[in-house]
Amino acid sequence: MAGKRVTLKDIAERTNYTINTVSRALKDKEDIALETRKKIQRLAKEMGYIENSVAGSLRSGYSKTIAVIVGDISNPHFGIIVKEIEKAARKHRYTIIVLNTEDREELEESAIRTALSKNVDGIIICPSQRSEDNIWFLQRTGVPFVLIGRRFKSIPEFDYVICDDEKGGYLATKYLLDTGHKRILFLNGPLHISSAEERYEGYKKALQEYGVPLDPQLVREPGLIQSETRHLIRSLIEEGVDFTGVFAFNDVIAWETIYMLQKLGYGVPKDYSVIGFDNINARIFSPSPLTSISNSKSKMSRRALDILLKKINESQAGKSGGYREVVDTRLVVRDSTRNSH
Amino acid sequence: MAGKRVTLKDIAERTNYTINTVSRALKDKEDIALETRKKIQRLAKEMGYIENSVAGSLRSGYSKTIAVIVGDISNPHFGIIVKEIEKAARKHRYTIIVLNTEDREELEESAIRTALSKNVDGIIICPSQRSEDNIWFLQRTGVPFVLIGRRFKSIPEFDYVICDDEKGGYLATKYLLDTGHKRILFLNGPLHISSAEERYEGYKKALQEYGVPLDPQLVREPGLIQSETRHLIRSLIEEGVDFTGVFAFNDVIAWETIYMLQKLGYGVPKDYSVIGFDNINARIFSPSPLTSISNSKSKMSRRALDILLKKINESQAGKSGGYREVVDTRLVVRDSTRNSH
DNA sequence: TAATCTTTCTTGAACGTTAATGTTATGATC
DNA sequence: GATCATAACATTAACGTTCAAGAAAGATTA
Structure with missing residues (x-):
């Protein structure tokens, strides 16, 4: 049933041209007579x-x-x-191969190795940042x-495309402050990740601007396991920790919090x-x-690809990188927040 | 900077073994002396x-x-x-390459061609079912x-792993009937897709069992664009179409409906x-x-891979398929439904 | 002690394509 | 009519592995 696969050689034999001519004809190269190209292409299809x-x-x-x-394709953020x-x-007629790291260092290394062994022309990677190695x-x-x-902010060799995390953190915090919240719980991601660290910078900047002191008790890292967020919220409430606003590292953590x-027994946005x-x-x-804070994932993706393609072509010409791009973030107000003035 | 890539030949020259020996050593083949293997492996790493x-x-x-x-990796269902x-x-030391079809026939064909041109050992595909071609x-x-x-139910050549869509449709409808709903709106997916068709079968079966007549007005196909569902719900309500239960083809459509x-101004599950x-x-x-109706995505995925690997190995032995597997579905009751008796 | 087996490696070819260079006929140029 | 350019194809080698054999050495057996 299978029927051996057709190769250039097979086509060459049928047409009495060489393998090379067939190859070039199928690639529509100019130095093959138009008529020959058509003939070969037709036969190849046949x-x-x-x-x-x-x-x-x-x-x-x-x-x-x-x-x-990436860390996890089933995460909609990476899925998109x-x-x-x-x-x-x-x-651009490129195919992608997708590899998961689960944000683990060993899996990240083996993912890179696998990619290289497949002779990929380039790699777009969301680093685990467990280390730089x-x-x-x-x-x-x-x-x-x-x-x-x-990104690795201090390593100029590593080109990147990120969203403006600091601005995002700033906008979120500022919005909560503007709408009357003074005690803002920040449920951050792990700090070794640059986006977490930079959103934290934004958080601090906004607090400072509004003269609100930073309370370490209100800055937490619930981690990626979902139940952690729920446990944390429960214990904070039970301990009577005082807050009315919550800024979450991502939408999933935010939903967990609301849940x-x-x-x-509390209302969102009534009470929080x-x-x-x-x-x-x-x-x-x-x-x-x-x-939520919107970061244009399609724009980031497109820019990352553009830069990668540019690097691929440049590397053939022997030049090097220097690309660092920060895509804008903006606030999108919906129904989980309200003005409490 | 790049530094040419190390090949087996390079290692062979350094060790005074042949390329083949190096190759076999790195694959840990038994017919290379243990000591030689270690030595070569160490140097390769170095x-x-x-x-x-x-x-x-x-x-x-x-x-x-x-x-x-698949149709769309950014859809969490496929993402998972x-x-x-x-x-x-x-x-099993396999790598995957992911290709999107957007459920379009041309893209599906080119995805298949791309896969084949990369000499993949096998393919797991969620067919667009625009046609069988x-x-x-x-x-x-x-x-x-x-x-x-x-699946293509009537084509025995095409092996598949699906979830029990008919049972799922049946369970969902039965549950709504059991909890006192007689007018059940079915927001189905496009009928050329087998899962939509089979869920519809389940829907009809449950209605029949409970002696509830099928009202064609209550069977709709809002399509995949999200705004369509919203428009549809709005116009159904405005037209005064009578229903109290809704069974949606997927969770996204369900969320849209609730929204x-x-x-x-209606409550879920108070009014619907x-x-x-x-x-x-x-x-x-x-x-x-x-x-929702739970279909074990991890089980489906694992079974599909198992079968594929089996077919890959069998095809080397010259045998053929005949695998058709239906993974169980079950009802998971949460907060968007209530007993209205 | 010759024959046979093992172990451990080597040899040569092949996978299907593309890059670089060669060849031939044809027509243009002076 | 000799020279040169061009169009259209051919030839050869190479990419880095792995496969199918084979071979040299010592160990084992009859």
């Missing part, structure tokens, strides 16, 4: 030829493939990013790459205002729209 | 060797790669499936594949009971939990 890009890649050195390495990268890549390793291989969503507050980050499609997970 | 799996794949004929082709497949594949094409290539989530009903499908929010706790 015979059901499918190019073997593995062989081509081995010979030519490039694979028209880029790797996208991966989708947008794929869409943009397709326009894996990225330095990647850098040394000379394969073009771009960080997305997170638990409601469960404990909650603001998230990422602006994940408002109603995929809940009918009650969440106030 | 020199920063990364295997060129493209070359290996060309020679050996298999790539240790499988393609996963892709993630689970990746996780399972990794255990692409899948027949795939079948003729002889490359092992498994359908996931959707619009609330916007129009709404039930979804996919049980997406099981992972992400949202403020208002949705009653």
Whole structure:
């Protein structure tokens, strides 16, 4: 049933041209007579030829493939990013391979190795930031790459595209302050991640601007396991910790927070205002729209790809990077916050 | 800076063994002396060797790669499936490449072609079901594949793993009937998709069992664009169409429905009971939990991969498929439905 | 002690493509 | 009519592996 796969050689034999001529004809090269090209192309289609890009890649050195390495594709935030990268890549006739790291260092290393072993032309990676080692390793291989969503601010060698996390943190906090909240709980992500650290900067900046003292008790890192957020909220309420506003590192944590507050008998936004980050499609997970900080994931994805392609082409010309891009963030007010003045 | 990539040849020259010996040593083959293996492996690591799996794949004929082709990875339903497949594949040292079809026939064809050109060992695909052609094409290539989530019931050649859609439709409808609803709005997906068709069967079966006549006015296909659901709900309410229960094709449509009903001043579950499908929010706790039909995505994914690997190995032995698997579905009652007796 | 087996490695070719360079006929140029 | 350019194809080698054999050495057996 399978029927051996058709190769250039098979087409060459049928047409009495050489393999090379067939190859060039199928690529529509100008130095093959138009008529010959048409004839060969027609026959190739007829015979059901499918190019073997593995062989081509081995010979030519490039694979028209880029790797996208993220922590967790099932997280809608990354899901959207991966989708947008794929869409943009397709326009340039690139294929993507997706690798998960679970934000673990070993898996990150093996993901990078896998990508390299597949001869990808470039890599877009959201680094776990457990350490710099894996990225330095990647850098040394000379394969073009771009960080997305997170950066190593002090390492100029690592190009990146991020959103303006500090501004996002600032806008969220400022909005809560503007609407009358003074005690703002910040449920941050792990601080080794640049986005967490920079959103924290924004949080502090806004507090300072409004003369509100920073209360360490109100700055927490519930971590990525979802139940953690719920437990944390419960214990904060039980301990009687005083706050009326919540700024969450992402929308998922925000939803968790709202869920638990409601469960404990409080209203959102009646008793607490909650603001998230990422602006994940408002109603995929809940009918009650969440106030959030919007970071344009499609823009970030497209820019990351553009830069990567530029680096891929430049690296053929022997030049180097220096790309660092910060995409704007903005506040989107919805129903999980209210003015409490 | 780049520093040419280390190959087996480089290691061979340093060690005075042959390329082949080096290759076999790195693969830990028994017929190379243990000591030699260790020595070569150590040096390979030292020199920063990364295997060129493209070359290996060309020679050996298999790539240790499988393609996963879905409509939209940014849809959490597929996001979870892709993630689970990746996780399972990794255990067997397979890499996945992800391709989007946007449920469009041309993109589906080009996705399949791309996958084949990369010499993937197998394909897991959620077919657009716009037609059978692409899948027949795939079948003729002889490359092992498994359908996931959707099936062509009458084509025995196409192996699949789906969830029990009919049972799911039945359970959802039965539950609404059991809790006192007689007028049940069914917001279905496009009928050319098998899961939509089979859930519809379940819906009809439950109605029949309870002696409730089928009202065509209550069976709608709002489509995948989210605003469509909202418009539809609004116009149904405005037209005064009579219903108290809603069974939605997926959780996203369910959320949209709840959102619009609330916007129009109705309560859920006070005035309307709404039930979804996919049980997406099981992972992400949202403020208002949705009653839903749970289909085990991780189980489906794992089974699909198991079957695919089996087919990959069998196809080397020259055997053929015949795998059709239906994973159980069950009802998960949460807060968007209530007993209205 | 010759024959046979093991162990451990080597040899040569092949996978299907593309890059670089060569060849041939044809027509243009002076 | 000799020279040169051009169009259109051919030839050869190479990409980095792995596969199928084979071979040299010592160990084992009859």
